[in-house]
Amino acid sequence: MTIAPACPLPLMQHETVQMAHGAGGRLSQTLMQRVFMPHLHNSFLDLLDDQAKLELPAGRTAFTTDTYVVSPVFFPGGNIGELAVNGTVNDLAVGGAIPLYLSTGFVLEEGFSLVALETIVMSMASAAQNAGVIIVTGDTKVVGKGQCDSIFINTSGIGTIREGVNLSCCNLKKGDCIILSGTVGDHGMAIMTSREGLSFQSHITSDCAALNGMIGKVLDAVPMIHAMRDPTRGGVAATLNELAHSSSVGIEINETSIPVKPDVRGACELLGIDPLHVANEGKLVLVVPADCSETVLNVMRAHEHGRDAVIIGSVVNDHPGMVVMRTVFGSRRIVDLPLGEQLPRIC
């Protein structure tokens, strides 16, 4: 059924999500016609079937899912819509896949502004276009006022894994270089500083970005990279711990080599938060055989999302499963997983 209309009624500022928008009846169709289809329509979604029918290229397929519950929904540097597209694109790309198709599942709170929803949908459309992926199937549920917080978005993604690429957290070898693509903590601290009641004199913006372009160039140049991760929840600390644990190796990093923007560092110090524990949404951790590290750095630094790429440490035989940091004072400390919840709902 094609319901992308020739000329849907323009949205009025006061219009909001109603329970009936999620009931599968006439108002559900209206929501599709007025908010979703004008921005997302394509040959897959236009059919409005319960499933998209895809022709996948030959090869292994990567499949991933993430639900985004970020609060606030609009934050400095982005909104939940582009976060939902970029986050899932990145989860495919760090597995060595070329991201191809996304699904999207909305949970909307009754009373949420339709104009705000349209802004989010437009951001999703634009982020999908930038990342070269197509949103091929979707679902919308509405819950009563107070039964969810504004809007949650799930995106799942499918991609084709590049031939000759084998990225895995279990691949780390002694001597490998740990490369970080840029400054840490930008996304988490942008969310934090934009939350009600917290107003730093800062210009911290989220680093939310799709990394598949840069990752593609890196893998074209050096297909034998051992592992990649985007350090989101739990930050670089959680990512490095997972890598060390999965490969039963030790990781040593140098505090002085980890790039942190001054505003982010200041906000972290004020709040007593370790920047290594703060989420990023446009950064990459790579584990690379030492003799390839220069090539990888050169490719990354030539890309807008990797300009500040730097080697932050290496894989060692000592303390397997553990991450140790040489601090600015020359001492060594264990970099552990964050235990509790410092920054809820950052993605």
Add this chain to the structure above:
Amino acid sequence: MTIAPACPLPLMQHETVQMAHGAGGRLSQTLMQRVFMPHLHNSFLDLLDDQAKLELPAGRTAFTTDTYVVSPVFFPGGNIGELAVNGTVNDLAVGGAIPLYLSTGFVLEEGFSLVALETIVMSMASAAQNAGVIIVTGDTKVVGKGQCDSIFINTSGIGTIREGVNLSCCNLKKGDCIILSGTVGDHGMAIMTSREGLSFQSHITSDCAALNGMIGKVLDAVPMIHAMRDPTRGGVAATLNELAHSSSVGIEINETSIPVKPDVRGACELLGIDPLHVANEGKLVLVVPADCSETVLNVMRAHEHGRDAVIIGSVVNDHPGMVVMRTVFGSRRIVDLPLGEQLPRIC
């Protein structure tokens, strides 16, 4: 990283979801070890990568998504977990696909019982096993108390479309038979009667079921079926309207041939709800060339989910895009899409 432990701590009745369970740190790992992995672990999930790496059979691929926000979470005949698996399995199967892999994205409310969560996860594991699908990747977010209602679950699914099968809402031809697999309204009214404050003297239970087994047998026997849909939100009325609209044909149905359980009919009459507008979660609408209808009925009636299968109407050339019902009184009335929201959060 394999974190399915030899012997996780047993859950205590009073334990609840904490914000830190969603933070990506140590408590996130604990939640995986104690609640998810004991029931869901498999060779894909055990890797705990950000994406699953799949070998898909050659052919077209179906991809679908649905978020489940049913309230209450436990209802007569099922819970949100098995609903989330069966619903997405059915969305693949009605497209002619063999369902293979699911993803699952949880949004949990702080304070939700861990024992209840484990029951839901166990139902998902069991439903996945029954339907022959594997849950290969997942994500868990936690939001604060009052920021969602207990638990929402997104499942997305991938399947391979059977060769020689071409099901589409645009395929309806004059003379086709409309077949319904059984009684209507069971799921929606089971939810309704179990809601707080509404207590009928009834034994209505949800029809929640995976239909891929029956659909497989039907397509083996009659691959040239024109269209299939599971009449969920908006009920049989919405499904028939979508089919009529997509194919620009009319549909005529007979009220006397539509099976409705006495308890469901009674509850619908009491609440002033048309059973044709009520959601089902284990029923199937098929559009079949007339000369194949007996074969299809025989195959369906031999299956536990199709015992009451019946022809309820046919495709006509008159009133394109419209569904007309011959009522029990012999008059004719238009069966329209439900306009508003009668039964919110039934799936």
